[in-house]
Amino acid sequence: MAAPSRHPLQDPPPRPGLRERKKLRTRTEIRRATYRLIAGQGYEATTVEQIAQAAEVSPSTVFRYFPAKEDIVLSDEYDPVLAAGLRARPDGEAPLDALRSALTDSLRTLLAEEHDELVQRTRLMVEVPAIRARTAETMAVTGRLLTGVLAERTGRDPGDLELRVLTAAVLGALGEATLYWGEHGCRDDLLSLVGRAFDTLGSGLRL
Known part of the structure; x- marks a missing residue:
């Protein structure tokens, strides 16, 4: 006799793969760097180039994850x-x-x-x-x-x-x-x- 199937909501969510975890880590570092810079110098004075340097990524990487500076704050x-x-x-x-x-x-x-x-x-x-x-x-x-x-x-x-x-x-x-x-x-x-x-x-x- 087959074991009863579990309700899909009872199953634990699948663990993200290595690539997804790296992406999430990069997004998080960019966002945290942005908040640190804004706290110190204000929103308008904070540039994408500064954010990239603080997060240790390239400006193109920042834009790949966040199309606009506002998106970094809101995401x-x-x-x-x-x-x-x-x-x-x-x-x-x-x-x-x-x-x-x-x-x-x-x-x-x-x-x-x-x-x-x-x-x-x-x-x-x-x-x-x-x-x-x-x-x-x-x-x-x-x-x-x-x-x-x-x-x-x-x-x-x-x-x-x-x-x-x-x-x-x-x-x-x-x-x-x-x-x-x-x-x-x-x-x-x-x-x-x-x-x-x-x-x-x-x-x-x-x-």
Whole structure:
């Protein structure tokens, strides 16, 4: 008798190969070097050439991983983690509740592992118009990813209007809560602010 197959969500994620790990290490070093330079001399004064030198790579390598300087600041490795977290939510859970849990878990991990970088990134979003504008583009990429996962969970088409609206609303709420956090000096509890944002989505604005 064949052994029962495991649910795919129970299987541990495959370990990245050597090439993927090297790429991730390079991306991380470039990003950390960028944050160090910006902390010391400001965003505008920091050049790609300086970033490359600090990360011990060539400028062409920086551009290969990050098409624009704004992308270095805004990028992270959490989209796949977020998608996996959403896929792992219980079957039948309401889409808004599933998104809330997955996003909150991912944010909690980000705060624990990269708190200082998140603070610096958020402050730059508040202070630098180019970064704030680029944020909308990166959110759109995350939105398409999450919409696709919701389509898997609900059996709807990935282009479904309601799925797109829900995902856009959730990411918009997350973005505004984060921006509010940055505008107030990153002193508040970000998780509580995000919780308030989700409560507003769920119940509306009560006057």
